[in-house]
Amino acid sequence: MKGTRPTSIEFQIATWFGSGLIIPAPGTWGTVGGFVFGCLLMAATTPVITFLMAIALTLVGYFAIRKIESRFQEHDSSFIVIDEVIAILFVLSLLPTFTPLFSVLGFILFRIFDAVKPWPINWLDKQIGGATGVIVDDLMAGLYTLLILWGIYGYGLI
Template identity: 35%
Template sequence: MQNTAQQDPRSRLSLTNPVHLLAVGFGSGLLRPAPGTWGSLAATLIGVAILQIMPLKIFLFFTALCFVAGCFICQKTADDMGVHDHGAIVWDEFVGIFMVLAVLPEINIVWCAIGFVIFRLFDILKPYPIRYFDRKLKSGFGIMIDDVLAAIYSIITIYLLLYVLLEVFL
């Protein structure tokens, strides 16, 4: 029998615990490899579905609530797992993707794919100051903020891309 120090931190999760279930993106963060990518994909599909039934202003408010709740959800789950920002915790990816979806010029397969890829690139590469905050802030807020910053970088990139496309084709 393994002792607690050798035990896989994911074994400390309970998907019947709503906090854990949300933190791991309804189970998407438990998929391998690349749990952040799986979580982002699940978030994209869920976000698109929500945007079909929820007005944008309400979706933005909902996303802000998800961020605030995420600070608690991610911290509690990280504490329960005994690992700060374990890869299985993907609620931060959900909030980041929701931010990106909210500003897409159109909700269609092409723009959703562009938003998804750009967000994943910034989330993986973590350009300054994303990497700085990711390393320095050891809290639920710290888990959340790097993906919010990746979403902001993504949004800026999408608007620059849109500007260039409009200039070239108009």
């Protein structure tokens, strides 16, 4: 991480206040940070506020990722985890019911889809460059997560 200031706001946002620097599995640690933040936000406010926060972080995160990628000359560095934070906030805000069970299932399913990258997540990950590409594959993993959770809920499986 030569040439950057770890205290810069874009670095703090991109690494979600350093959670992306935890090894091993920085993506999981970033998701944990986003999950805790999202659960606290959901408990204190509403799903709409959490959804709006996800949108705001998408915009702020996009510019933070652009600056960090430009500085490091590397696409989707493992320490960039704001994309996981954004996606888990969308997942939490769009859950069929905000319960501990559905929240934890959302976390687990999201991490599986983000790590395994089934089609078209893997395609999006390879085809779309820059900050957009960093964010979009995680949003698709979040969408897959929500489809499964809404299916489980709709069919009364849990």
